[in-house]
Amino acid sequence: MFNIALIQPQSFELDNGLQLTLAGDFSRSRPYCAIVFLAKCGLYTETDENNGITHALEHILFKGSRKYSNYDITSIINSRGGSIDAFTTSDSLGIEIIIPPRHLGDALEVLSQLALKPAFPENEIELEKKVIIEEMRFYRDDPEDLVMLKLEKACYKDSCYSREILGTKKSVSGLTKKHLTDYHRDYFTPSNCTLTIAGSFDAQTAFSCVERNFGHDAWPAASSPAKNTDYMLAQNSDESFFIRRRGKFTQNYYAIGFTTPSSLENKHIYSMFLPYVFSSLKSSPLLYSLKDEHNAVNGMTTDLVFKYGMWMITVLASYSPARSGAVKSAIGNFIANASRFVSENYFESIKKCFLLDYMQEIENPRTYCGELSTFNHILGAGSYNYVVKTLLELEYENFIEYLRAHVETSHYKRVELVSAPAKKREIKARPVTPLIERINDFNFSHTPAAGDCERRFILKKRPRNSRQAPEIIKIDERSTICSIADPEADYSTLSLFIKGGVSSSFKPGDANMLAELFGRKTAGSSMYDNYMLSDSRGIYFDCNSFLDYFKFEAVTAGEWSAEKVAYLDSLFEGFHFNGSMLKKAAASVKNMIKAIRDDVFELSFWGFLTSLFERTAYGKAVFANAKALKNIGGDDILKYYSQVRSSPFISFAVSSPSGGAGLISGGFKSLIKRAAPQNARAEFPGGFEAPVFEREIKSSQAQCTIVAGSAAPSFTSPDGAAFSAANYILSDYAGKRLWNIREKHGLCYNIFSEYIPLGLGGAFFCYANTSAEKLELTSAKIAEELERFAQEGPSASELAAAKTQLIKRFENSVSFSSAASRLLGQYVFYENNGRGYFDYTGAVKSLTPKIVAEVFRKYCPPGRLSRLKILAG
Incomplete structure (x- = not known):
């Protein structure tokens, strides 16, 4: 095929x-x-x-x-x-x-x-x-x-x-x-x-x-390795296990797992499609039913874990305690009826998604080398190509037979982490028959014919070294397209950076609510119909609201076509939702906040940013305003969406084998050439007065965390390159600045620093996990190292290594047309011209130890360090 x-x-x-x-x-x-x-x-x-x-x-x-x-x-x-x-x-x-x-x-x-x-x-x-x-x-x-x-x-x-x-x-x-x-x-x-x-x-x-x-x-002289073989034995029994951590986490977690022999037999290779069946596609019936239709789960992932002898297929879901029965019942029903949920059209969508994943894998030597070495290690030389060809040649009837024989009859283990007892009557699972009927009755006449899809997905040998220079095309006063044509590319991408995000919120949480609602229901199609339409076209999209912008991303195998672009435009033109969806979106955002509180790093990260930016427009970030969600109504979402569509600046970033700028400029009629409000500003006001704070958050974690940092240069600041070099020297293992706190003193398991440039200003922080008895000493050592760097700056050898690394990382990233177009689009979004993208290497090369020291001291002077401590429960 x-x-x-x-x-x-x-x-x-x-x-x-x-x-x-x-x-x-x-x-x-x-x-x-x-x-x-x-x-x-x-x-x-x-x-x-x-x-x-x-x-x-x-x-x-x-x-x-x-x-x-x-x-x-x-x-x-x-x-x-x-x-x-x-x-x-x-x-x-x-x-x-x-x-x-x-x-x-x-x-x-x-x-x-x-x-x-x-x-x-x-x-x-x-x-x-x-x-x-x-x-x-x-x-x-x-x-x-x-x-x-x-x-x-x-x-x-x-x-x-x-x-x-x-x-x-x-x-x-x-x-x-x-x-x-x-x-x-x-x-x-x-x-x-x-x-x-x-x-x-x-x-x-x-x-x-x-x-x-x-x-x-x-090689050293060696004896013969001894290895166990007890992992070859399958555990053919159904069992349930409970982990009770009441008060430690905010959600319940439920996972099921079953094993399948690790071999190159077709019936076992087919198991590699199971992640797509369960949750990798938007139109996955199980994911849609639990997350979108009934709002029962906050997140769900499926994985195939490679091991010798026996692979393990896992499904993991997180949800509120009240949803426990519904989630467990729905997953069990789905496994028992798996073959009924996979229609022939859905099966073709699975293959298209798998093919796109393969395309992205083989363009990156690092990703490909990791996959190739793993397959060689577990299944032997030549196994990787054999598996890819086997899966793409797999016939629908054979896959259905596999599901009936090896999935629906599987014996699986169940593990539930219980964070709290249900506070109200548990919500029961709904019958699966209506959704199965909907899948079988779906009309695919609006999607390309199967033969057309096959021709679009043929991969050909591309001419080498033929990528064209990036183009920046100004369409109107508020719309710019950044386009990269790369004949070697086998897929196309589109990223939209729309001025808005949290910084343009009318009410805390409206931006996050819009991101949850967008791309689901449109005026002409239901939510699930839209998911099936996009997956059957081989288009995969996502949208998120960041601090500075509303971001929409899409990817497809082969070229962008007029029909595909028109479909993406219809998501903006026909954006629609109802009251039920609004309630589900609010619940999803609340669940996202709960997930942040359960995550060691996310809790520290958002806790620090919230304190650093509390006096700015970023202070409307929903993490700090969870209670405000109940005040957001449908009119608030429409008001914010109207502002997004009339944004004073939109950066389109597109990459494809032939560029695609013409298709985008002619196809996105819902966004291009719309009038922006007269008082709207396309640029960000630079700089802000960052507070110096000492705060603590009591958590239920076993370890403590220290986050120490300050304000930093904005995305458009000329100080950005120097601060990036300082961050590299402090954080990188070879630089041995912060890492020495771990290496010489054994004070923490994990330590690093990060610099995040934004529109209004930037954030810089050092992060370390440690025990309660070492918390104060770790904090003092971090402050000591940062103050020493602010006073002395880097050595010549440290800066030389940093410059080499920063330039190589940039070159490695932009060697992929998809990544290059996104990065250029981001520069154009912040600068309106993309100058920083083209000047990056020169800016890094011009740095001196004196410049780096002065810039770091400017933003992180001695005595101006803010600290957030996450205390163990």
Whole structure:
């Protein structure tokens, strides 16, 4: 059905047994390569006594090698415009490097040292054990992590996968240097590891570099790895588990999970479509029924968890306690009747969405390398392309047969986290028959014929290095189009930045309510009909209200067409809602606020921003005004929407194989060439007086959080580049400014800083998770480091590394036409001309240590640091 030009990676086995995969077919416009090294070890190579040793080894590998210190490892990669990171899964320890192609040899040499010749410094081992125990507490504060940990224990009961990747406090405390060195020796062997490289590079040169750095002499002497096989056993029973955390969280969480054999048999490959069936599409019957029709859930996600032997399919929902019965019943009914909910047209929508996901995956060497290495690791070389082709060639009848045989009859585990008992009679689930009838009776005559869709989704070989320079086209006094034509692109994007957002609210919450209502019901179509219309066209859109703008985004495979653009325009022209939808939107926004309060980072982030911007238009952010939602009526939404459509400035950002500016300017009649109010201002008034505050929020978290920061440059400020460099130096691991608070003192598990430029001004904050007894000391150390930087500024070497990284990150981002058009559209939105986009590299290159120090001191002077403390419950 689909003619796809798949990337054809080359697989090799070195003489010593190392599996190597090279995918060098990427466009030369991608300025970097991705490298993923995987060792086959994890829960299935651990015991109860050393549980967590794989994750602990990941931490210790970055403490230096026999040749390089921990600082050398990161600084060598960063100084060449790259980045390095590591991760642990239930069955692998991975190291990832992103690097420009010309430095591939240097990256492989550093990777060889890091992975194969670690130093295992005794004092660092003891420090990291304490940090890992703090990390365990951190994850206990996330309700979704709690539920998923329990679900894995249930689905893999009595097997190695029922243990936790982090281990236990007892098992991690007992680890010694000998345990770690022996474990590394046993499992970091050539035949037990894989190396994958993706990007634009010469395969022969890459192969020679690998042989030089990963040949026979590079590896430690090894014994034969021992591995468990108990994860191969399926748990064929239905069981329910409860986690009671009354008062700790604001919502209930419910998850179901079932396993399926990990193999290349078709009936098991088909399970990769299940996330699309359950919740990945707007027209997913289960998601629509629970979220849009009955407003029963705040959020719902479906995932396929790759593991050796048995994969796990999970569905996770969050909801108010009163909805518990309805949610659990609806999910159970859906699983029992899954085949009835998947019509032939919906099945085609699933394939279109899968194809678009694949297109976006293969254009990015980093994403593709990660997927390719995972498939090679779990299913073997060549499995990735085989799976993609199998799924796109899958026939509807075969998929329905799979649903009936393997999903509707599945034995699944259930885990519910109960935050509070229901305060009123539980809302019951409604019958599923009416929705099934609606799906079967839906009229698809308004969508393109199946044959037309197939022709549009054929992928062809594109000419290389043919992307055109960005265009900025002024349509009228209030509308500008930023267009990028990229013949190599296989899909098209559209982003609208409409001046508005929270800063233009009439009442706190009206912007968030509009974002919930928009794109659902229109004057001519019901909510569910609109969802099916967009999914059947292969158009996926979303809208959100940010502090400065109302943002609408859409993506489609292939080109934008007049018919697709007209459909998107109809969402604006025919925007409609009723009283029931208004109530549901208000409830959804309230649930969003509850989700923020349940999230460790979001609570800290919004708590700090609310205090920093309380005297500005951003003070109308709904997080600080939840009670105001009850005062918002239908007229308030229409008044705010009228302002959005008549916004004084709209930036359209479009990318496609041929540009698409003409289609957008001619097709968006609902927004283009509308008159703006006479008193409306297209520009933002720069600067604001930020308060200095010391505040506390009492939470139910197990850990404490400190957030310290100040005001920062606005998006259009000439100080932005200097402040970005300061933030990089403070936050980045190689810079070792803030990171030293973790590394040298062991005061916190997680610490970083962030700079957020906005229209009225910017925000800068440092964030750290720590225990109650270390909170004050951590806070003092952060203030001490920031004050020292404000007084001394960066060293020449620190700034040089920061400039290299900032420029490379910018180049990497804009190498994708979709990302480049969005970024250009954002610059045009704030500046009206996009000058900052084109001048970014030059602005960064011109920085000096003196300029960075002066700019940082200007916004974050000693004694003007604000602090927010999230106290443990």
